[in-house]
Amino acid sequence: MTIRLNDGYRIVVAAGCSASGAYAAAELARYLKQITGGSFPVVKDDVPGQDCEILIGKTSRPGTPSGAGLKNDGYVLRTAGKKLFIFGENDRANLYGVYYLLEKYLGCGFYAHDVERVPVNEEACLPEIDEMRISPLEYRETYWYEPYRHEEFAIKRGFNGSWLKPYGSKVGGCVRVDALAHTMFQYVHPDEYFDEHPEYFSMVDGKRIRISTQLCLTNPDVLEITKRKLRQKIRENPDIRIFGISQMDWLNPCQCPACAKIDAEEGSHMGTMLRFLNALAEDIERDYPDVVIETLAYQYTRQVPKITRPHPNVLICFCTIENCFTHPLRRCTKVSPSLWQYFIPGTSVKQDLQEWGRICKRMFIWDYTTNYSFYLAPMINFHVLQDNINFFLENGATALFEQGNAESVSGEFGELRAYILSRLMWEPHGDVSAWMDEFLAGYYGEAAAKPIRAYIDYLADFVERFDIHAGIYDSPKNVIPKAVFPVLDQFWDAAEAAAANGEQLTRIRRSRLQLRFVKLLCKRHTDMDYQETADRFLDDVKKHGITHLREGRSFEEGVAQIGIGCPPVG
Ligand SMILES: [Zn+2]
Ligand SMILES: [Zn+2]
Structure with missing residues (x-):
């Protein structure tokens, strides 16, 4: 049986649920409203049941999954008739279940705290679902x-x-x-x-x-x-x-x-x-x-x-x-x-x-x-x-x-x-x-995605093809040679040109700082335009909100130690 969400669904949590249970319900209601335009009241399980319900966590409703076999914050998504159960091993897992439902079954995407995709679809439906998800890891950071x-x-x-x-x-x-x-x-x-x-x-x-x-x-x-x-x-x-x-x-x-x-x-x-x-x-x-x-x-x-x-x-x-x-x-x-x-x-x-x-x-x-x-x-x-x-x-x-x-x-x-x-x-x-x-x-946007993907693939292929090894403190000067800068710039030029709006363009330019950084490191301090290029680069880095250039060092210490604008110190 397919579930049509705009059919008067409500969200049910246990009468004594925690703050996190209430948050899970509120989050689901918020996103479902954005997607379908409908409203999704949240009720406690001491209210008599109805057919169209989404139940989060352990409630008194019949059919609630037992949780057998769950570990590592695992959860179950299961439809039963017109009902949908989201049942996690714990409070955190109930939330995971909510977001996974939105991602996998309703087309949402969560990319950063302020960048997400929420498709609008008044007719949004869920298929029959019976899925248990368990991470192989008890700790994930x-x-x-x-x-x-x-x-x-x-x-x-x-x-x-x-x-x-x-x-x-x-x-x-x-x-x-x-x-x-x-x-x-x-x-x-x-x-x-x-x-x-x-x-x-x-x-x-x-x-x-x-x-x-x-x-x-x-x-x-x-x-x-x-x-x-x-x-x-x-x-x-x-x-x-x-x-x-x-x-x-x-x-x-x-x-x-x-x-x-x-x-x-x-x-x-x-x-x-x-x-x-x-x-x-x-x-x-x-x-x-x-x-x-x-x-x-x-x-x-x-x-x-x-x-x-x-x-x-x-x-x-x-x-x-x-x-x-x-x-x-x-x-x-x-x-x-x-x-x-x-x-x-x-x-x-x-x-x-x-x-x-x-x-x-x-x-x-x-x-x-x-x-x-x-x-x-x-x-x-x-x-x-x-x-x-x-x-x-x-x-x-x-x-x-x-x-x-x-x-x-x-x-x-x-x-x-x-x-x-x-x-x-x-x-x-x-x-x-x-x-x-x-x-x-x-x-970064549909159109900019392609050249950025090409840039990532180019570098992956490059280190494989030429057998370039690098560690987590090594200078990128020893990884990316000058000869490939023009081709790498082309990818970013294409991405910038493809940006559909100012926000995408800002993200593209912020990520492009990585290439500008390597180019600057490879530039000779005696070049006529060195200082101007270095100043402009540092200015842009700051404008993009970047506060650290190396681990545990202030911005200024990072600049001095890397040697931007002057030979490295410390
Ligand atoms: Zn290696
Ligand atoms: Zn000893």
């Missing part, structure tokens, strides 16, 4: 600006993780993580302990160091202090069940005799780390069996130890940071030149990931999807994302953080990347090419 800054948009895209800026209860909250990375000083800080207890910190070349230090993980006091502080954090944060304890973001693991002995036996600095965390997990487990201690397998801890295995409550977060990103991890194990100092001979990101996959039941993956030294540089990885996510899943990934640039509006393709990643996290074997076309048409 991308640190891109749009979902990070706009939680209402993040929920439209099915994300459920935001460890730095948790979502509010209106959108059903998110999976809470205390802190994902580089947290050891939250437990034992050198400012607090080094003067009296230098032995708590790394011994490097025979001396305990205070600056750029790590913890001495075989010191029993360090374990006791960490236990005490972790227990306190657990007590104070009952809604958080994942606590990150991991190395600081530099090298210098402890080389004291006790640590060195274990790491030698284990063939990895992860040896001391894992024995330390296992002892912590065994202690915590007695009172908090559901608490998980997350740690990084990152740089010097990336390799699986020979002997020790993670306690079931220790969650490994494997980081792909060193690898080339212009080719899939499955077939390219080249290390980025700018991270060569972290290279461990005889290892690769791919091999280490596979080894962790063999011994972990749950695994977190931290992957990187922008250039952190050059936020404006083209990130030529659209042809890589799907294969990498499938490679992670094949090797046991259950949680995924696809780090992007959430510090600034994108002058590249940040919105597109967040969109593609969100869809892959639910449908890893989906049609990325079709998703990309849909996004480009929705975001």
Whole structure:
């Protein structure tokens, strides 16, 4: 039976539903009104039923799905006669169900918090539906600006993780993580302990160091202090069940005799780390069996130890940071030149990931999807994302953080990347090419989509054909040669000419900054028009609302360090 929405439908939620349940109903009513022109009153399930109803979540109406088999914020969309049930595993999942219905069955598109497509159709109908959707990932986060800054948009895209800026209860909250990375000083800080207890910190070349230090993980006091502080954090944060304890973001693991002995036996600095965390997990487990201690397998801890295995409550977060990103991890194990100092001979990101996959039941993956030294540089990885996510899943990934640039509006393709990643996290074997076309048409306009797609495909083909490898800190000067600038400019000229309105043109010009940026980097400072070109470029970058050019640096610092207008500093 087909459902014609303009037939006096109303939306039903449970009488005692949460704020998020009410929001889900209001959102559905709002969009259905925009689409059909009709009105869709929201009622509680203590009102007697009628035929034409859309029921969200757990209501008292007969026929409500049981939810059996749902996990990872999964949901069911099911028609029964004239009724439609949208039933999620939780509040967030009910919202996902609403937006998925609008996207898949009613032709809506959600591209950015302020760019969406809502088709108008007074006759809009739904076919018979019986669909259960479950993401293969229990944790889905991308640190891109749009979902990070706009939680209402993040929920439209099915994300459920935001460890730095948790979502509010209106959108059903998110999976809470205390802190994902580089947290050891939250437990034992050198400012607090080094003067009296230098032995708590790394011994490097025979001396305990205070600056750029790590913890001495075989010191029993360090374990006791960490236990005490972790227990306190657990007590104070009952809604958080994942606590990150991991190395600081530099090298210098402890080389004291006790640590060195274990790491030698284990063939990895992860040896001391894992024995330390296992002892912590065994202690915590007695009172908090559901608490998980997350740690990084990152740089010097990336390799699986020979002997020790993670306690079931220790969650490994494997980081792909060193690898080339212009080719899939499955077939390219080249290390980025700018991270060569972290290279461990005889290892690769791919091999280490596979080894962790063999011994972990749950695994977190931290992957990187922008250039952190050059936020404006083209990130030529659209042809890589799907294969990498499938490679992670094949090797046991259950949680995924696809780090992007959430510090600034994108002058590249940040919105597109967040969109593609969100869809892959639910449908890893989906049609990325079709998703990309849909996004480009929705975001830049039908006519401009073609040349922009041609630009993306050209660069993907270019790095494949000429076997160009690049890492996440490498200068785009080493990726895109001057000789191809004219052809790349043609794509953007065509896109600008095809813009149907001022908003599309602004988005096209903002994304085109990526090419202008590379061209400027390749320009000689002694060229007569250098200063004028640099000034105009920086002016436009600011006008487009871009606030950061590299990770963790102010705009001015970024300009100076990259060396726009003058030789690079710092
Ligand atoms: Zn030590
Ligand atoms: Zn490569």
